[in-house]
Amino acid sequence: MDLKVNDYTTDDGLTVINVEGEIDVYTAPKLREKLIDLVNKGKFHLLVDMEKVEFLDSTGLGVLVGGLKRVRAHDGSLELVCTQERILKIFRITGLTKVFGIHNSIEEAQENRKSQK
Amino acid sequence: MAPDMATVELSFSALPEHVRTARLIVTAVARRSGVAEVLLDEVRLAVGEACSRAVEAHRRHCPDEPVQLELTADGDRRFEVIVSDTVPGEDLDGVPAASSPTGRDAWTDGTTLSGPLGGGPGALGLAVISGLADEVVISSTRKGMQIRMSWPTGS
Numbered sequence: 203m204d205l206k207v208n209d210y211t212t213d214d215g216l217t218v219i220n221v222e223g224e225i226d227v228y229t230a231p232k233l234r235e236k237l238i239d240l241v242n243k244g245k246f247h248l249l250v251d252m253e254k255v256e257f258l259d260s261t262g263l264g265v266l267v268g269g270l271k272r273v274r275a276h277d278g279s280l281e282l283v284c285t286q287e288r289i290l291k292i293f294r295i296t297g298l299t300k301v302f303g304i305h306n307s308i309e310e311a312q313e314n315r316k317s318q319k
Numbered sequence: 320m321a322p323d324m325a326t327v328e329l330s331f332s333a334l335p336e337h338v339r340t341a342r343l344i345v346t347a348v349a350r351r352s353g354v355a356e357v358l359l360d361e362v363r364l365a366v367g368e369a370c371s372r373a374v375e376a377h378r379r380h381c382p383d384e385p386v387q388l389e390l391t392a393d394g395d396r397r398f399e400v401i402v403s404d405t406v407p408g409e410d411l412d413g414v415p416a417a418s419s420p421t422g423r424d425a426w427t428d429g430t431t432l433s434g435p436l437g438g439g440p441g442a443l444g445l446a447v448i449s450g451l452a453d454e455v456v457i458s459s460t461r462k463g464m465q466i467r468m469s470w471p472t473g474s
Contacts, residue, residue, distance in 0.1 A: 226342075227371040228335035257342075259367050260443040288360045295450035296443060 205229035207236045216315060217245040218308055222254035225262030233262070237269035237280075246278025249311050258289050263298060270301065283308055325352065329388040333377030342367045345390060345400055352392035353472035358453075362400070362470060365451040368444040369402035369466040375441070376406040376464070392472060399469040407461045 206222040217240055225233060240248060248269065252258070270280040281303035284290055293299045305311040327348050331337040345366045346359055354362060366388075373386040387403040449455055452468035459465075 224339065226335075226367060227338050227374060257363070257367070259364060259371060260447050261371060263443060291360075292364065292447060295447055 205232050207233055209236065209240065211245065212312065214312065214315070215247055216312060217248050219248060219250045220254070221250060221252060224257035225255060225265070226257060226259045227261045230261040230265045234265045234268060237265065237272065241269075241272045241276070241278075246273045246276040247315075248273055248278070248280045249305075249308065250280065250282050251308060252282055252284040252289055253286065255284075255286070255289055258292055260292075260296070263292065263296060266302070267298070279303070281305060281311055283311060325392045327390040329390070330385040331388075333374045333382055333384065333386055335371070335374055338367060338370045338374060341370045341386075341388060345388065348390045348392070349398050349400075349470070352390075352398045353395070354398050354470050358470050361451040362398075365448045365468055366400050366402065368448050368451075369400075369468065372441055372444050372466075373402055373404040373464070376404050380406045395473040396471070397469045398472045399467065402466045402468075403463060404465075405463040407463055 204223060205225060207219060209217055209219045211217045219233075219236060219240070221233060223229065237248070250266065250269075266280065266282070273280045283305050284293075285306050290299075290304070293302065293304065303311070303314070305314065327344075329341060329344060331341060342363050346363045349359060349362045350356075370386060370388070377384055377386060384405045387401075387405075389401040389403075391399045391401075393399070445457065448466065448468065453470045454468070456467040457464070458467075
């Protein structure tokens with residue numbers, strides 16, 4: 203199964219990355235390339251929408267952590283939208299719920315971002 | 320082997336694209352063996368992690384050797400999956416002592432995790448397996464590493 207990765211940037215400068223499919227050892231490089239590409243283009247505030255992700259393994263987690271490290275080097279942020287229990291479970295097992303801001307919706311993430319400004 | 324033992328053996332080339340196929344096959348056999356639906360996601364993820372680790376290890380050391388899986392359902396008790404690689408004497412995090420261009424750095428974009436799981440993606444994968452499988456035994460010998468995972472069957 204192919205991984206679909208698309209992005210758009212909102213008026214308030216938040217870049218939303220829609221990910222659809224399975225993120226594993228085979229497909230994770232595509233997401234990694236997208237994150238690197240966005241950072242290279244000066245997009246430092248990223249929100250990864252995981253609502254259509256059907257599978258995520260530790261390779262995918264590694265890519266997200268790698269992206270977080272890159273944006274933080276530019277005082278940026280990388281947060282997630284995820285309500286799927288099967289995906290949230292792997293973040294909890296690995297303790298990464300404390301590393302990533304995880305939101306219920308894109309709107310919630312935007313509101314949270316506004317309140318922190 | 321006892322008559323009520325059902326075993327499926329799977330061997331695949333050490334290529335990342337085959338890991339998904341392995342996940343699908345193992346999940347199908349687990350379902351057929353009576354593993355509860357609520358546990359199938361855990362089986363899928365744990366086996367995927369074990370296969371990913373084995374594929375990465377083979378790609379670094381013996382890309383022509385296949386990764387081996389053995390699935391066994393023993394009647395109404397346990398469903399067991401054994402993932403075996405043929406990379407001798409690796410550390411438990413799946414990363415060899417000598418670094419290589421296709422090793423840890425290439426896998427996670429040069430990023431290592433800090434904190435309680437700071438040990439690279441191999442360690443993260445094993446942590447996930449330990450968190451998901453009902454029982455796990457990891458053994459590393461001169462022949463390679465073997466990850467033995469099992470879950471209960473029957474309702």
